[in-house]
Amino acid sequence: xxxxxxxxxxxxxxxxxxxxxxxxxxxxxxxxxxxxxxxxxxxxxxxxxxxxxxxxxxxxxxxxxxxxxxxxxxxxxxxxxxxxxxxxxxxxxxxxxxxxxxxxxxxxxxxxxxxxxxxxxxxxxxxxxxxxxxxxxxxxxxxxxxxxxxxxxxxxxxxxxxxxxxxxxxxxxxxxxxxxxxxxxxxxxxxxxxxxxxxxxxxxxxxxxxxxxxxxxxxxxxxxxxxxxxxxxxxxxxxxxxxxxxxxxxxxxxxxxxxxxxxxxxxxxxxxxxxxxxxxxxxxxxxxxxxxxxxxxxxxxxxxxxxxxxxxxxxxxxxxxxxxxxxxxxxxxxxxxxxxxxxxxxxxxxxxxxxxxxxxxxxxxxxxxxxxxxxxxxxxxxxxxxxxxxxxxxxxxxxxxxxxxxxxxxxxxxxxxxxxxxxxxxxxxxxxxxxxxxxxxxxxxxxxxx
Numbered sequence: 001x002x003x004x005x006x007x008x009x010x011x012x013x014x015x016x017x018x019x020x021x022x023x024x025x026x027x028x029x030x031x032x033x034x035x036x037x038x039x040x041x042x043x044x045x046x047x048x049x050x051x052x053x054x055x056x057x058x059x060x061x062x063x064x065x066x067x068x069x070x071x072x073x074x075x076x077x078x079x080x081x082x083x084x085x086x087x088x089x090x091x092x093x094x095x096x097x098x099x100x101x102x103x104x105x106x107x108x109x110x111x112x113x114x115x116x117x118x119x120x121x122x123x124x125x126x127x128x129x130x131x132x133x134x135x136x137x138x139x140x141x142x143x144x145x146x147x148x149x150x151x152x153x154x155x156x157x158x159x160x161x162x163x164x165x166x167x168x169x170x171x172x173x174x175x176x177x178x179x180x181x182x183x184x185x186x187x188x189x190x191x192x193x194x195x196x197x198x199x200x201x202x203x204x205x206x207x208x209x210x211x212x213x214x215x216x217x218x219x220x221x222x223x224x225x226x227x228x229x230x231x232x233x234x235x236x237x238x239x240x241x242x243x244x245x246x247x248x249x250x251x252x253x254x255x256x257x258x259x260x261x262x263x264x265x266x267x268x269x270x271x272x273x274x275x276x277x278x279x280x281x282x283x284x285x286x287x288x289x290x291x292x293x294x295x296x297x298x299x300x301x302x303x304x305x306x307x308x309x310x311x312x313x314x315x316x317x318x319x320x321x322x323x324x325x326x327x328x329x330x331x332x333x334x335x336x337x338x339x340x341x342x343x344x345x346x347x348x349x350x351x352x353x354x355x356x357x358x359x360x361x362x363x364x365x366x367x368x369x370x371x372x373x374x375x376x377x378x379x380x381x382x383x384x385x386x387x388x389x390x391x392x393x394x395x396x397x398x399x400x401x402x403x404x405x406x407x408x409x410x411x412x413x414x415x416x417x418x419x420x421x422x423x424x425x426x427x428x429x430x431x432x433x434x435x436x437x438x439x440x441x442x443x444x445x446x447x448x449x450x
Contacts, residue, residue: 027092029248029257031068035094036106036256037061038072038085043096043104046076046083048320048336049184053083064158064410064431066246082112094256102303103322103336108257116327118303124312133170134315134344137181144448145172154444156436158411158429160185161339164445165347165423173339176428184318184336185427188408191321192285194306194345195331196233196369196384199292200353200361201309207295210368215291216266223270229291231274232284234382236375240271241281245409251282255333260326262290278376282332285384286324289331299327314348314355316341333409339425346406346414346423366418370404389413392439398446399439413438420449 038061045056053076062070074085081098095107101118132138142164148154149162149172160179164172173181187194202208210230219225224239231237242250250268258264265283272279293302306329311319318341322334337345348354349369353361369383379388386405387394395401399417406414411430415438416423424445430436 027087029253031087031092032094032108033248033252033256034066034069035072035085035087035092036096036108037065037094037252038069038074039083039094039096040104040106040256042074042076042085043083043098044186044322044334044336047081047098048103051183060429064429080112084110101307101320103320103334105323105325106256107325108259109325114325116299116303116323118307119300120304120307120312124307124315124317126317127315133165133340134168134347137340139170139173142166142171145445146174148172148441148444148448149174154441156411156426156428156430156438156441157434158431159426160429161425161427162441163339163343163425165343165350165425166449167421168347168351170340170343175339181338181340182318184320184338185342186408186412187335187337187342187406187427188333188410188412189282189285190342190406190408190412190414191331191333191335192282192384193349193369193406194310194321194335195285195288195292195329197345197349197353197361198306198310198331199229199233199288200365200369200383201305202292202295203365204360204362208292218266223274227274229288230382232288232291233384234373234375235280235284235380235384236275236278236373237281237284238270238272238274238277239265239279239281239284240268241265241279241283243280243282254283254286255330259324260328261286261324261330262328263326266290276375278373278380280380285332286328286330288384289329293328303327310345310360311341313358313360314341314344316344319345339427342414342427343423343425346416346425349416350418350421350423352418370402389415390437390439392443398443398450400446411436411438415442417446420446422446422449 042056045051046053057074071087073089083096085094095110096104097112098104099115099117127136160176162174213228227237254261254264265287296302306321319337321329349366352366370381372378386407389405394403400419402419403417411428413426
């Protein structure tokens with residue numbers, strides 16, 4: 001019996017050693033993606049939002065995510081402004097580093113030496129003391145609307161911020177525990193709509209044309225040469241891309257394992273004929289960011305552009321768009337801003353791209369953004385916005401025909417209704433499995449206005 005126990009013990013030691021060696025030297029790709037995700041989320045929330053690293057790991061990464069994420073630990077190097085995440089404390093290390101102006105960047109190889117920093121032309125103007133939003137931060141509270149957004153069932157689980165804009169004024173706002181009007185929050189795929197606006201600014205300057213094809217030299221000679229900028233914006237390019245989360249797919253590999261995300265997306269083949277198939281793709285939006293950035297001769301000018309051309313004029317002091325390791329904005333997913341600044345961007349769209357009397361977007365560009373694409377069956381707009389959310393479509397029920405939505409992962413949503421001069425910003429951490437429906441909140445707000 002003793003000999004059997006010794007042999008069994010030795011076998012267990014060998015198995016454990018083999019497992020340790022496997023995880024240390026050749027961990028599965030899923031574990032690398034998990035650590036990359038944890039490092040990125042913690043980095044952004046520590047260095048942009050000023051939150052506690054362990055609280056972010058527990059609340060933002062582990063609580064709502066894959067069970068394997070609970071095995072991850074993180075270390076923050078404040079001097080190097082870098083975060084390292086490791087599963088089981090030693091395996092599949094993921095890295096992210098912070099640089100002023102460009103936020104945090106995922107680093108598949110852990111090398112932060114090449115990361116660029118933004119040198120902006122001027123700081124956004126400071127809010128006017130005691131002024132109401134958008135010139136300042138003051139609200140003109142509508143008690144009926146304030147009561148609605150403070151209803152826990154309507155606000156939803158994991159709500160972190162709600163702001164209601166009516167007639168160009170902030171008329172209701174509320175925040176989750178630990179968050180306030182000064183906390184920058186991740187918009188996830190709401191960033192796509194900001195990317196569309198940046199393209200609009202370049203169109204206004206004569207640097208881009210939504211009808212243009214032949215977008216990339218590597219697409220010459222095959223069917224991708226026929227893809228137009230408008231096809232990419234409307235998610236009907238026909239490019240292959242798997243947007244499923246929770247496993248090793250195109251979107252998770254792009255966000256956490258690729259140094260050059262736009263190049264990864266651009267290398268995808270056609271899976272259907274351009275203009276015939278709606279395929280929601282974060283790869284497409286990151287490629288769009290690369291395309292507008294290529295309209296600049298100097299990379300530094302492109303990096304400064306969102307701040308100098310959009311955020312600063314609108315007074316969005318908190319807004320940060322983040323880049324990949326190649327220096328391209330992750331135009332699909334990574335923009336942080338306070339609820340007040342997300343609302344400023346929404347108001348900019350409500351005003352058809354006009355701010356303080358200055359037309360920044362081409363006339364009618366916002367109408368173009370919300371023009372339904374044929375390939376989506378009318379669910380998606382031509383400019384990275386939704387025309388239907390959770391089964392509710394613009395023009396049905398209480399929702400006017402000009403309603404449209406900016407939507408992001410885990411419950412980020414902005415409803416815009418130009419005819420009502422209304423925007424409702426709702427930010428939080430609300431996984432879809434919880435079944436929360438932001439349209440119940442939006443519908444009640446529209447009903448209260450009626």
